[in-house]
Amino acid sequence: MKRKAFLIDTTLCTACRSCQVSCKQWNKLDAEATVNRGSYENPPDLTPQLYNQIHFIEQDQNNDMRWLFINRRCMHCADAGCVKVCPSAGALYHTKEGLVAYNQDKCIECHYCVNGCPFDVPRYDAKKKVTKCHACIDRVQNGLTPACVKGCPTGTLQFGDRDRLISDAKAAGKKLYGENDLGGLGVMYVLDDEPGTYRLPKNPAIPASIFFWKDVVKPLGILGFWGAIGVAALHYVTVGPKRIEDTDDDQHSKGGE
Amino acid sequence: MGNYVDRFNTTDRILHWVVAISFFLLLLSGLGLFAHTFFNYFSLFGNPQQGIMVHKWAGIVFFIFSILLFLRHAAETCRFDADDRRWIVKVGGYLSRKRQEIPQGKFNAGQKLFGIFSGVATLVMGATGLIIWDPTAYLRELTQFALMLHGLFFTLFMVGMVVHIYLATVGNPGTLEGMLWGRVTKGWARKHASKWYQKVVKG
Numbered sequence: 001m002k003r004k005a006f007l008i009d010t011t012l013c014t015a016c017r018s019c020q021v022s023c024k025q026w027n028k029l030d031a032e033a034t035v036n037r038g039s040y041e042n043p044p045d046l047t048p049q050l051y052n053q054i055h056f057i058e059q060d061q062n063n064d065m066r067w068l069f070i071n072r073r074c075m076h077c078a079d080a081g082c083v084k085v086c087p088s089a090g091a092l093y094h095t096k097e098g099l100v101a102y103n104q105d106k107c108i109e110c111h112y113c114v115n116g117c118p119f120d121v122p123r124y125d126a127k128k129k130v131t132k133c134h135a136c137i138d139r140v141q142n143g144l145t146p147a148c149v150k151g152c153p154t155g156t157l158q159f160g161d162r163d164r165l166i167s168d169a170k171a172a173g174k175k176l177y178g179e180n181d182l183g184g185l186g187v188m189y190v191l192d193d194e195p196g197t198y199r200l201p202k203n204p205a206i207p208a209s210i211f212f213w214k215d216v217v218k219p220l221g222i223l224g225f226w227g228a229i230g231v232a233a234l235h236y237v238t239v240g241p242k243r244i245e246d247t248d249d250d251q252h253s254k255g256g257e
Numbered sequence: 258m259g260n261y262v263d264r265f266n267t268t269d270r271i272l273h274w275v276v277a278i279s280f281f282l283l284l285l286s287g288l289g290l291f292a293h294t295f296f297n298y299f300s301l302f303g304n305p306q307q308g309i310m311v312h313k314w315a316g317i318v319f320f321i322f323s324i325l326l327f328l329r330h331a332a333e334t335c336r337f338d339a340d341d342r343r344w345i346v347k348v349g350g351y352l353s354r355k356r357q358e359i360p361q362g363k364f365n366a367g368q369k370l371f372g373i374f375s376g377v378a379t380l381v382m383g384a385t386g387l388i389i390w391d392p393t394a395y396l397r398e399l400t401q402f403a404l405m406l407h408g409l410f411f412t413l414f415m416v417g418m419v420v421h422i423y424l425a426t427v428g429n430p431g432t433l434e435g436m437l438w439g440r441v442t443k444g445w446a447r448k449h450a451s452k453w454y455q456k457v458v459k460g
Contacts, residue, residue: 085404087290088305108305110290111392115400124393207398213405218292221412228419235428239354242429244444 003098005162008071009190012156015054015069022151023051048125051133070198074121074133076100076186081206084214085116101137104129118204262446264435272326279319286312320383327376333363334372341366363453381410
């Protein structure tokens with residue numbers, strides 16, 4: 001199966017939020033009360049009931065409003081921090097299309113994925129289970145596009161074979177964010193400014209301490225356990241135990257008290 | 258008592274075994290969080306959520322009793338003299354069959370080092386464990402670092418424990434009895450802790 005991906009061309013986005021609403025409808029996510037913060041952005045962040053969100057960048061440039069919009073969501077990394085840290089195999093997993101889906105029945109509520117993600121995406125719902133964009137895997141595996149893509153009226157969101165999306169974008173002279181990071185992201189962006197402006201890391205990577213924990217400490221731990229047992233066994237059959245010899249007790253009878 | 262000399266009183270032994278039991282509870286309930294390979298250990302506790310619960314509460318018990326155990330012997334374990342330094346240089350004579358006489362106090366230098374390491378590791382495991390108790394309550398970077406340190410000190414603690422158990426059982430016959438029934442033979446005391454034995458004999 002060819003790897004599937006999203007391509008999000010932020011230059012085409014009008015912030016209509018059809019993607020947010022389509023996602024909520026398809027995934028039967030409840031509405032949440034929000035407050036007016038003096039911004040058009042609403043809600044202000046991903047929540048357990050909001051798998052993708054239009055982030056508004058509202059800048060004052062010489063009394064002129066500069067408006068940029070970006071659809072935030074799970075990035076479906078090939079080298080995914082959440083999958084890496086999850087102790088329960090199958091709770092978070094890569095589908096055969098290369099997307100990161102999850103099975104709440106296997107989630108053990110450890111919250112590790114929330115910390116393992118380089119993009120701060122996974123959320124925990126009221127049942128204390130992981131939630132995030134799963135690329136409408138139920139739709140994709142039945143030949144449909146994800147709900148957000150279906151709902152997008154401007155062509156900002158595209159979904160399809162990852163290689164095709166990349167070659168088409170390059171043929172059109174567009175620069176992509178996320179083509180090679182973390183084994184290639186499953187969500188690539190065409191941006192109108194630096195990644196930092198969109199609150200995206202310039203060079204996204206799995207956090208160093210998470211890498212050290214899973215790729216260094218964990219194998220060393222397993223090696224250390226068997227190594228220590230091996231060394232102990234080797235010591236026992238080569239040098240041998242420190243037995244208390246007869247002379248130890250002889251001393252006692254000679255020395256008296 | 259004849260051939261025996263008292264080494265650990267009832268309080269020493271109870272503290273030690275509460276620490277030991279909670280350590281193994283922590284080990285068994287934590288392995289499933291350490292690597293996929295060990296995920297099935299959670300079935301010992303019913304399900305993973307209950308395993309995590311046991312891990313948290315056993316952690317509190319371990320922390321309190323391990324610190325108490327450390328403080329109880331801190332005066333002995335934190336003092337090193339020339340004999341201790343000789344012991345460390347010769348790794349206690351464990352690398353050779355040749356009999357070596359390095360007079361030691363109640364605890365040999367290796368036991369002292371392990372005692373100090375246990376105290377430090379208990380503090381690190383406790384502090385990082387408290388952060389991971391609710392992993393979304395703190396700054397992401399702090400929790401990520403805590404997860405890494407918790408794993409690192411678990412690894413060190415476990416290797417130290419394998420060595421500790423080997424040396425206290427089959428590696429040095431007669432040692433375990435001191436922790437089980439509180440007494441060791443005079444021969445053991447002369448061989449392993451001669452300076453301590455002299456003090457005991459002199460009263």
